[in-house]
Amino acid sequence: MPSIPLETRVALQDQMTEYCYLVDNIGELDPLLDYFTEDAVLDFSAIGLPFMNGRADYRKFYSEVFENMSHHTHYLTNFRIDAYDGDSASTRAYVQGMGRANDGNEVLVHVRYTMDFVREGDQWKCRKYNIYPGMPLPASLDEIHGDR
Amino acid sequence: MPSIPLETRVALQDQMTEYCYLVDNIGELDPLLDYFTEDAVLDFSAIGLPFMNGRADYRKFYSEVFENMSHHTHYLTNFRIDAYDGDSASTRAYVQGMGRANDGNEVLVHVRYTMDFVREGDQWKCRKYNIYPGMPLPASLDEIHGDR
Amino acid sequence: MPSIPLETRVALQDQMTEYCYLVDNIGELDPLLDYFTEDAVLDFSAIGLPFMNGRADYRKFYSEVFENMSHHTHYLTNFRIDAYDGDSASTRAYVQGMGRANDGNEVLVHVRYTMDFVREGDQWKCRKYNIYPGMPLPASLDEIHGDR
Numbered sequence: 092m093p094s095i096p097l098e099t100r101v102a103l104q105d106q107m108t109e110y111c112y113l114v115d116n117i118g119e120l121d122p123l124l125d126y127f128t129e130d131a132v133l134d135f136s137a138i139g140l141p142f143m144n145g146r147a148d149y150r151k152f153y154s155e156v157f158e159n160m161s162h163h164t165h166y167l168t169n170f171r172i173d174a175y176d177g178d179s180a181s182t183r184a185y186v187q188g189m190g191r192a193n194d195g196n197e198v199l200v201h202v203r204y205t206m207d208f209v210r211e212g213d214q215w216k217c218r219k220y221n222i223y224p225g226m227p228l229p230a231s232l233d234e235i236h237g238d239r
Numbered sequence: 240m241p242s243i244p245l246e247t248r249v250a251l252q253d254q255m256t257e258y259c260y261l262v263d264n265i266g267e268l269d270p271l272l273d274y275f276t277e278d279a280v281l282d283f284s285a286i287g288l289p290f291m292n293g294r295a296d297y298r299k300f301y302s303e304v305f306e307n308m309s310h311h312t313h314y315l316t317n318f319r320i321d322a323y324d325g326d327s328a329s330t331r332a333y334v335q336g337m338g339r340a341n342d343g344n345e346v347l348v349h350v351r352y353t354m355d356f357v358r359e360g361d362q363w364k365c366r367k368y369n370i371y372p373g374m375p376l377p378a379s380l381d382e383i384h385g386d387r
Numbered sequence: 388m389p390s391i392p393l394e395t396r397v398a399l400q401d402q403m404t405e406y407c408y409l410v411d412n413i414g415e416l417d418p419l420l421d422y423f424t425e426d427a428v429l430d431f432s433a434i435g436l437p438f439m440n441g442r443a444d445y446r447k448f449y450s451e452v453f454e455n456m457s458h459h460t461h462y463l464t465n466f467r468i469d470a471y472d473g474d475s476a477s478t479r480a481y482v483q484g485m486g487r488a489n490d491g492n493e494v495l496v497h498v499r500y501t502m503d504f505v506r507e508g509d510q511w512k513c514r515k516y517n518i519y520p521g522m523p524l525p526a527s528l529d530e531i532h533g534d535r
Contacts, residue, residue, distance in 0.1 A: 097245055097393055097394065097397065098245060100397065101245065101248065105319060108317050108318070108319060109319075111317050111333070112317070112319070115373070162373070162374050162375060164333065164349045164373040164374050165317075166314070166316045166317065166333055166335060166462070167316055167317055168316050168462045168463055168464050169404050169407050169408070169461075169462065169463055170404070171401060171404060171405075171408070185407070185460065185462055187335075187462060187483075189349065189374060191374060191375060201460045201485065225411070225458070225460040226458050226460050226485060226487060227458060227487060245393055246393065249393065249396065253467060256465050256466070256467060257467075259465050259481070260465070260467070263521070310521070310522050310523060312481065312497045312521040312522050313465075314462070314464045314465065314481055314483060315464055315465055316464050335483075337497065337522060339522060339523060
C-alpha cells in the first residue's frame with residue numbers, strides 16, 4: 092500500500108463511502124453528479140452496463156436510474172489505496188449493491204469499484220470510476236439498468 | 240463531513256462497531272445496556288419496532304430479544320460522522336442485520352443506523368439511536384421482534 | 388480496545404482486508420501463502436473445515452481451494468483490535484464469504500475471523516488464524532471445501 096497521510100486516507104475512504112450515500116439517496120441528482128469531474132469517465136462495461144464519457148453521459152444514466160428505482164443500498168467494504176501522489180489517488184473497494192425498481196424487480200450484485208480521484212481545492216473529485224464483477228451477475232441487472 | 244480529530248473519529252467508529260459485537264453476543268445483557276445512557280431514546284418505529292424511552296424500555300426489549308434469538312450477525316459499513324462538537328457527536332452507518340430465532344424463523348434486514356453519542360469520561364455513550372429502513376422490510380421482522 | 392498508534396491500527400485493518408484480496412484473487416497462490424508465517428496455525432475446525440499446522444498444511448488447502456473455485460468474494464467488516472503489544476497484535480472482524488465452485492455449486496457463509504499478527508520488518512505476518520461461525524452454516528460449505 093503506498094505511503095499516504097492518515098487524514099488523506101480517511102478522506103478518500105469517506106469519499107468512496109459518500110458515493111454510496113449519494114446514489115442511495117434516490118431523487119437528489121445534482122449532488123451525485125457533482126461527485127464527479129465534468130469529464131469523468133465511468134466505465135461499467137465489465138458488468139454489461141454503459142461506458143460513459145463525461146457529464147452528459149453519466150447525467151443521462153443516473154437520471155434514468157433515479158426515475159426507475161424505489162430503493163438502493165450499496166454496502167462498501169474492503170477499502171484500499173492503490174496509488175497516491177499528493178494531488179491524485181486511486182482507490183478500490185468491494186460493494187454489495189442492491190436495488191428495487193418501481194415495478195418491483197429486484198437486483199443484487201457483488202462487485203468491485205475502482206476510483207481515480209483528483210484534488211480540487213479541499214475536495215476529492217472522482218474522474219474515473221470502474222465497476223468489475225465479483226460474483227456472477229444476475230439477469231435482473233440487465234433488466235433494470237440495461238437499456239440506458 | 241465535520242472536522243474531527245482522527246483519534247476521535249476512529250473511537251466513534253469503533254463504538255458503533257461495538258454495538259454489533261454486544262448485540263450479537265447473545266446472552267450478556269448488561270454490557271449491551273451499558274452501551275447507552277440511562278435516559279437513552281431508542282426509536283425503532285421507522286422499521287415497525289418499538290419507540291423506547293430510557294433504560295426500563297430498552298432493557299425489556301433487549302432481554303426479550305436475547306431470550307428469543309439463537310444467532311445474530313450485524314455487518315456495519317458506510318460509517319460517517321454527521322456532527323461533532325467535542326463532547327457530543329452524531330454518527331451514521333449502514334447495517335445488514337440478520338438473526339435466527341429459537342423457533343428457526345430467520346430475518347434479514349437492510350437498515351441504516353444513526354446514533355448520538357455523549358462523552359462520559361473517556362467513553363462515548365449512546366443517548367439516541369434510530370433505525371431506518373434501507374430496503375423494504377421482510378415480514379419475519381415483525382414475527383420475530385414485533386410484540387415487544 | 389487496547390491503546391495502539393493510529394498508523395498501526397490502520398495497517399492491521401489493511402492487513403486483514405488484504406487477506407480478502409489475496410483469497411479472492413483466485414490463481415495466485417504464493418502471495419496468499421506469504422501472508423502467513425511458515426509455522427502459522429490456521430484453525431477452521433469450528434466451521435467443520437481443517438485444522439492446519441504450518442505451511443505444508445495450508446498450502447495444500449489453498450491450492451485445492453483455488454483449483455476448485457471460479458469466484459470468491461469476502462466482505463470484511465466490524466474490524467477491531469483485541470490485543471496489541473508493539474510487535475504482535477490480535478485482531479477480529481466479521482466476514483461474509485461467498486464462493487462459486489467450478490461445478491456451479493455456491494456457498495455463502497457468515498463468519499468471524501480472528502488473526503494474530505507478528506511484526507516482521509515493516510510487515511505484519513499472520514501466525515494464527517481462526518474462523519468461527521456467525522450464523523448457521525450451509526451444507527454447501529462442506530460439499531465445496533470439506534474434503535481437504
